[in-house]
Amino acid sequence: MRRSVLGLLTVTVLLGASACQTVPKPTSDSTPPTLKWHVENRTNSTATDIVGSGTVSGKKGDDFRVTLLANDPEGIKKITMGGGYTRNCAGNGLGQTGNGDYAGQSQTLSPDAQGKVLTQIFLIQSISPDVTCSGGFTWQGTSIGLNGSGTNYFSGTTNGTLTISVTP
Numbered sequence: 001m002r003r004s005v006l007g008l009l010t011v012t013v014l015l016g017a018s019a020c021q022t023v024p025k026p027t028s029d030s031t032p033p034t035l036k037w038h039v040e041n042r043t044n045s046t047a048t049d050i051v052g053s054g055t056v057s058g059k060k061g062d063d064f065r066v067t068l069l070a071n072d073p074e075g076i077k078k079i080t081m082g083g084g085y086t087r088n089c090a091g092n093g094l095g096q097t098g099n100g101d102y103a104g105q106s107q108t109l110s111p112d113a114q115g116k117v118l119t120q121i122f123l124i125q126s127i128s129p130d131v132t133c134s135g136g137f138t139w140q141g142t143s144i145g146l147n148g149s150g151t152n153y154f155s156g157t158t159n160g161t162l163t164i165s166v167t168p
Contacts, residue, residue, distance in 0.1 A: 022116035025153060026074040032156035033072035035148055039162065040065040055163040060139070064127040064164060070150025075117035077153045080106045081125060083146035083162075089133035096137045100130065102146070117153065129166040142166040 037050040043062040050056070058064065070079040082104030089096040105123045129142045144164040151157045 021119045022112070023073070023075060023119055025111045025115050025117045029072070029074040029152050029154040029156060031072070031074075032158045033070045033076055033150035033152050035150050035158050035160040036069045036071070037146075037148070037160065037162045038067040038069065039164070040067075050162060052158075053161045055165060058129070058164060058166045060129075060131050060166065060168050062129070062166065064129075066125045066127060066146060066162065066164075067122050068125075068146075068148040068160075068162075069120060069122045070148075070158075071120045072150065072152045072156070073119055075119060075153050076109065076121050076150055077117070078106065078108045078151040079121045079123055079149070080104065081123045081146060081148045083144065085130060085142055085144045087130045087132070087142045088140040089137035090140050091133075091137040094137075096133065098130065102127070121150075123148075127164065129164070131166070139168065141168070 035052060039056050040047045041058055041062050042065055048056050068081045070076050082102060084099055084101040087098045102125060107121060109118055111117050127144060129144060131139045131142060133139045146162040149157055149159045
């Protein structure tokens with residue numbers, strides 16, 4: 001437990017330090033931003049980093065905290081994150097699905113009074129997977145899909161997708 005608390009503290013300090021780095025607003029930028037998903041399974045105290053797009057797995061009862069980081073050494077202008085889930089249930093030879101959305105998040109930045117811009121920005125989403133089924137049905141799994149994007153000051157955009165697959 002002490003190791004996971006220390007690891008979380010280290011990640012938090014690094015995120016805070018790197019998010020405050022500024023550079024002069026660029027006059028051009030030919031490279032798009034990079035995206036990194038930091039997925040914490042808060043139930044079993046593990047973390048996974050995924051660059052671009054990818055998948056992580058979890059079990060019933062796991063709660064997650066997802067941080068999407070957008071980075072561009074020449075300056076990041078905008079970050080977005082949103083998505084939803086599909087829950088699957090079965091019983092008596094029948095299937096039942098349910099789905100929902102996670103509220104979209106977006107943050108757009110502007111240069112400060114000195115014409116400097118941030119090089120990194122992040123958004124955070126807490127997720128407690130829906131594992132409920134109505135009468136007579138048994139939960140079979142939940143698939144969570146998050147979509148993110150980062151855009152720099154010259155409209156260079158990178159998109160990424162994170163899938164969290166939760167099973168019994």
